Amino acid sequence: MADEWQDPYDFAVEVAKIAGKIIRRAAEEEIKVNTKSCTVDLVTATDVRVEKIIIGAIKEKFGEDTHCFIGEESAAAKGPSVLTDKPTWIIDPVDGTTNFVHGFPFVAVSIAFAVNKELEFGVVYSCFEDKLYKARKGKGAYCDDEKIEVSDIKDIHKSVVISEFGTNRNVDVVTEICATMKRILLIPVHGIRGTGTAATNMCMVACGAVEAFFEIGIHCWDVAAGAVIVQEAGGVLLDVDGGPFDLMSRRMMSANNRTIADRVIKEIKIFPAERDDGK
Ligand SMILES: O=P([O-])([O-])O[C@@H]1[C@H](O)[C@H](O)[C@@H](O)[C@H](O)[C@H]1O
Numbered sequence: 717m718a719d720e721w722q723d724p725y726d727f728a729v730e731v732a733k734i735a736g737k738i739i740r741r742a743a744e745e746e747i748k749v750n751t752k753s754c755t756v757d758l759v760t761a762t763d764v765r766v767e768k769i770i771i772g773a774i775k776e777k778f779g780e781d782t783h784c785f786i787g788e789e790s791a792a793a794k795g796p797s798v799l800t801d802k803p804t805w806i807i808d809p810v811d812g813t814t815n816f817v818h819g820f821p822f823v824a825v826s827i828a829f830a831v832n833k834e835l836e837f838g839v840v841y842s843c844f845e846d847k848l849y850k851a852r853k854g855k856g857a858y859c860d861d862e863k864i865e866v867s868d869i870k871d872i873h874k875s876v877v878i879s880e881f882g883t884n885r886n887v888d889v890v891t892e893i894c895a896t897m898k899r900i901l902l903i904p905v906h907g908i909r910g911t912g913t914a915a916t917n918m919c920m921v922a923c924g925a926v927e928a929f930f931e932i933g934i935h936c937w938d939v940a941a942g943a944v945i946v947q948e949a950g951g952v953l954l955d956v957d958g959g960p961f962d963l964m965s966r967r968m969m970s971a972n973n974r975t976i977a978d979r980v981i982k983e984i985k986i987f988p989a990e991r992d993d994g995k
C-alpha cells in the first residue's frame with residue numbers, strides 16, 4: 717500500500733521551515749503584543765499571521781475540506797478542541813511566545829498530524845537554533861536528518877529534569893508548582909531546566925539532553941508534535957499520574973524511560989486544569 721501520510725509529513729517539514737523564517741524576520745521588527753487568558757499569557761501579531769500562513773498552505777496543498785485543524789490561535793474562536801477520526805493538523809505556530817517577545821532565543825513551530833485520533837507524525841522547528849526535529853509513527857525520530865535517541869540514564873540522581881511554570885498565576889497553583897520543583901531538586905537531581913517552549917523541551921528529552929519533562933497546564937498544540945518525537949526516540953509518554961497520556965488533558969510527562977518517569981511522578985502534586993476538549 718502506498719505510504720499515505722509521507723506527503724503531508726514532507727509538507728509539514730517544508731511549511732515549518734518557511735514559518736520559522738517568517739518568525740526570525742519578525743523578531744527583527746517591532747513586536748505587537750496582546751494578552752489572552754491573563755496578563756502573562758501573551759500573543760503577538762506574528763503568532764496569528766504564521767498560523768494563518770501554515771493552515772492556508774496546507775489547505776491549498778490538500779484541499780479545503782479533507783483535513784481538520786486545531787491551531788492555538790484559532791482555537792478560542794472555535795470553542796473546545798475536539799479530536800475526531802478525520803485527518804487533523806494540530807499546530808502551534810509560535811511555541812514560546814514569551815521567549816519571542818523577550819528575545820530569548822528558543823522559539824519553535826510545532827506541527828502534528830493525527831488520523832483516527834492517533835498521532836501519525838510530529839515536526840518541531842526550533843527556528844532560532846535552526847534545528848528541525850521530526851518523527852513519524854514507527855519510523856524513528858530525527859534532528860536535521862540525524863537519528864536521535866533518549867538517554868539511557870536510569871539513576872534519578874544522575875538526571876536533569878525540565879519543568880515550566882506556565883502562565884497560571886493562581887497563588888495555590890504557583891505554590892504547588894514551586895513545591896514540586898523543590899521536591900525534585902532535593903531528590904537530588906543534577907538540575908532543573910526549562911527552555912520556555914514545551915515543544916523544544918520534549919525534543920530535549922528525545923535527543924538525550926535531559927531525562928524528563930513534565931508540565932500541567934500545557935495545551936494539545938504545545939505537545940502533540942513532541943509526543944511523537946519523544947516516543948519515536950525511545951522515550952515514554954504518560955499522564956502526570958503515571959496513567960496513559962491523554963492529548964486533551966493538559967497534563968504530560970515525557971521521559972527517557974519508565975524508571976525515571978515514575979521517580980519524578982512521585983514528587984508531582986497534581987492541580988486541576990480545564991481540558992482542551994471541554995469534557
Ligand atoms: O503559549 P506558547 O508560548 O505557545 O506555549 C507555552 C510554552 O510551551 C511554555 O513552555 C509552556 O510552559 C506553556 O504552558 C505554553 O503555553
Ligand SMILES: [Mg+2]
Nearest residue numbers: 808811812938
Ligand atoms: Mg505553545
